[in-house]
Ligand SMILES: NC(=O)c1ccc[n+]([C@@H]2O[C@H](COP(=O)([O-])OP(=O)(O)OC[C@H]3O[C@@H](n4cnc5c(N)ncnc54)[C@H](O)[C@@H]3O)[C@@H](O)[C@H]2O)c1
């Protein structure tokens with residue numbers, strides 16, 4: 001296949017498929033990139049003026065390339081047939097039922113995509129795992145593909161490391177591109193072919209070529225390490241609150257050790273997002289299946305610590321508000337799992353909201369990007385209630401000011417920049433007194449809020465003497 005024209009098809013037009021393929025299309029104008037998806041609605045949105053995902057810088061790239069060498073279509077079979085390289089970027093959520101439920105990755109969508117490729121491909125293909133998958137998935141997928149016996153396939157692992165909110169920049173300047181392939185001549189040729197695509201803009205020394213299993217495992221380990229740092233600093237935040245130390249000062253001092261570094265040491269209400277918890281649980285399950293129960297338990301604590309952090313935050317709110325939030329209006333600022341995305345998957349805000357609903361609080365939510373339907377959907381999923389029942393407790397508002405009206409407390413759950421520039425003096429005036437502020441992201445100026453009159457709580461900071469803690 002070497003030297004032949006490259007034509008790319010990507011199966012899965014989601015948070016990974018959309019941005020990664022848009023970047024490839026931008027950087028490789030001679031390569032035709034087609035993104036296919038079984039969701040007609042999603043494809044329609046990708047072809048419209050309002051893209052299905054919010055990601056800074058994405059609109060410009062899509063508008064520049066769409067119709068030139070970037071295409072979105074429901075025609076999955078055609079896309080597969082015409083491509084020489086097929087990326088698979090379908091979702092791989094945690095299994096909900098059956099063996100490994102609650103931990104193992106659900107590979108149903110992956111297998112369906114592979115079976116479709118096996119059924120329709122009639123010329124040699126390089127199949128690239130872009131989704132995050134357990135070790136040995138490439139091997140299993142290879143057997144599905146080869147069992148069809150219609151043509152030859154090389155299966156490569158090429159995990160994606162982009163983070164939401166910074167995806168376009170991460171894709172433009174990746175720390176590394178990882179390509180794993182079989183240790184055969186055909187494998188080496190396929191790796192070379194895929195690396196030619198990235199070489200359009202990624203320096204050679206940043207393209208790592210390795211074997212498939214190391215590549216698959218590296219993705220799970222990278223996310224586990226990142227999440228572990230967040231859980232570590234969150235564990236430290238509990239020590240800080242108990243001892244009067246300041247978590248940001250500790251993070252600054254510790255992070256200045258170049259062996260440790262500053263990044264990913266921001267204490268918070270807890271990590272969210274579609275990947276961290278899912279990928280750690282996947283690693284835990286793999287360890288358990290290999291008989292490595294202590295190793296499994298070690299990584300499992302990263303998730304358990306995250307759950308504890310969310311619960312600790314909710315307890316601070318309830319205790320702070322004199323041990324009852326029943327009937328009290330609470331303004332929840334932010335619903336996305338981090339700033340600069342409309343994604344709410346595993347967002348800490350969902351759990352905070354659910355717990356406050358259990359306590360019969362009235363919640364007023366404001367998020368600058370999350371769609372209202374998404375909020376209703378998430379709350380229905382987590383509570384098992386219909387939207388009409390949830391509406392008895394929850395309102396969605398259009399600004400911080402509107403959410404804060406008559407509220408007893410402001411609760412910051414996402415670190416949106418616009419929350420930093422709000423006039424909190426005005427906000428304070430229209431709140432019930434005493435007015436509380438629980439900053440789950442440590443983005444607001446405590447001293448200033450204190451001088452306005454707020455009783456404040458920030459993660460891992462010395463406790464406000466007016467905050468009820470018992
Ligand atoms: N979201 C991230 O930031 C991120 C980053 C790195 C890696 N990943 C991994 O990438 C994978 C995809 O994640 P995502 O966030 O893009 O998911 P997503 O849910 O946003 O997108 C997946 C898309 O695949 C489509 N799909 C599912 N089965 C299909 C099939 N058989 N044929 C055609 N289309 C199909 C779905 O309709 C959906 O549009 C996951 O394995 C995830 O762990 C995600």
Ligand SMILES: O=c1ccn([C@@H]2O[C@H](COP(=O)(O)OP(=O)(O)O[C@H]3O[C@H](CO)[C@@H](O)[C@H](O)[C@H]3O)[C@@H](O)[C@H]2O)c(=O)[nH]1
Pocket residue numbers: 132160161162163164165223226230263264265266267268269270271272273274275276337338
């Ligand atoms: O110091 C920190 C850093 C992050 N977070 C939280 O951790 C979660 C995850 O953040 P981030 O990693 O920035 O976003 P993701 O889009 O989930 O990206 C992670 O997951 C992706 C999917 O696998 C990987 O590709 C990325 O490399 C990896 O960073 C969010 O809730 C953040 O608010 C903190 O609380 N403190």
